[in-house]
Amino acid sequence: MGSVIDVTIEEGSLTEKKPTVVFVLGGPGSGKGTQCANIVQHFGFTHLSAGDLLRAEIKSGSENGTMIQNMIKEGKIVPSEVTIKLLQKAIQESGNDKFLIDGFPRNEENRAAFEAVTKIEPEFVLFFDCSEEEMERRLLSRNQGREDDNIETIRKRFKVFLESSLPVIEYYNSKEKVRKIDAGKPVEEVFEAVKVIFTSNSEKATV
Numbered sequence: 001m002g003s004v005i006d007v008t009i010e011e012g013s014l015t016e017k018k019p020t021v022v023f024v025l026g027g028p029g030s031g032k033g034t035q036c037a038n039i040v041q042h043f044g045f046t047h048l049s050a051g052d053l054l055r056a057e058i059k060s061g062s063e064n065g066t067m068i069q070n071m072i073k074e075g076k077i078v079p080s081e082v083t084i085k086l087l088q089k090a091i092q093e094s095g096n097d098k099f100l101i102d103g104f105p106r107n108e109e110n111r112a113a114f115e116a117v118t119k120i121e122p123e124f125v126l127f128f129d130c131s132e133e134e135m136e137r138r139l140l141s142r143n144q145g146r147e148d149d150n151i152e153t154i155r156k157r158f159k160v161f162l163e164s165s166l167p168v169i170e171y172y173n174s175k176e177k178v179r180k181i182d183a184g185k186p187v188e189e190v191f192e193a194v195k196v197i198f199t200s201n202s203e204k205a206t207v
């Protein structure tokens with residue numbers, strides 16, 4: 001009797017549809033959050049910013065809060081175990097099946113752990129390509145009171161981006177999953193390029 005129930009549950013989980021995920025990557029200040037807000041309005045995705053989830057975790061007074069706060073101040077990447085748990089919880093609570101995951105995966109550890117734990121492959125990877133000079137200018141005038149938007153931490157974040165995050169983008173590029181956008185232009189122009197990608201991708205999916 002027990003075995004019949006087991007088989008039913010297994011079949012149920014096998015046929016459960018995996019959510020659609022788009023990773024939104026790019027250096028600090030490249031405009032990920034800004035463009036995600038636009039994409040949500042036009043294409044019905046739920047926006048999950050790994051950085052926002054980590055900052056909310058600090059505010060909630062969680063036991064990991066101090067560790068996360070120290071890492072963010074130093075521009076370091078928080079262990080994937082912590083970030084993936086927060087992402088999974090947000091995915092479950094959203095009720096949606098389409099997600100923009102912004103600022104994740106930021107290193108090889110993030111990428112491999114997410115794949116191993118969730119078995120989710122991104123539909124594609126949106127890469128906002130922007131010069132350091134422009135990103136620095138934007139971060140220094142972001143005015144969100146962030147403890148990491150100071151020149152000292154910004155330099156550390158740029159270094160981490162080049163050393164740890166770009167290789168992840170290269171990995172997806174070798175799988176032809178990267179859609180690169182010139183993010184140095186004004187917000188509206190960047191969004192025009194973003195729209196083309198989301199429109200052509202959803203057309204492909206329905207053919």
Ligand SMILES: Nc1ncnc2c1ncn2[C@@H]1O[C@H](COP(=O)(O)OP(=O)(O)O)[C@@H](O)[C@H]1O
Pocket residue numbers: 026027028029030031032033034035138139141142143183184185186187188190
């Ligand atoms: N295309 C753009 N041109 C000029 N400023 C921008 C552009 N996109 C975003 N910004 C501004 O730059 C800052 C960083 O943008 P944000 O979306 O938070 O980037 P990220 O999430 O990649 O760090 C914000 O103050 C935002 O208003």
Ligand SMILES: Nc1ccn([C@@H]2O[C@H](COP(=O)(O)OP(=O)(O)O)[C@@H](O)[C@H]2O)c(=O)n1
Pocket residue numbers: 026027028029032033049050051052054071072073075076077078079083102103104105106110148157
């Ligand atoms: N996957 C991630 C994403 C962010 N973070 C931390 O959160 C910080 C801010 O990330 P963010 O995505 O909000 O920053 P921006 O690129 O949006 O400026 C990073 O510098 C890391 O310290 C992380 O540890 N792991």
Ligand SMILES: [Mg+2]
Pocket residue numbers: 032033049051103
């Ligand atoms: Mg952001």
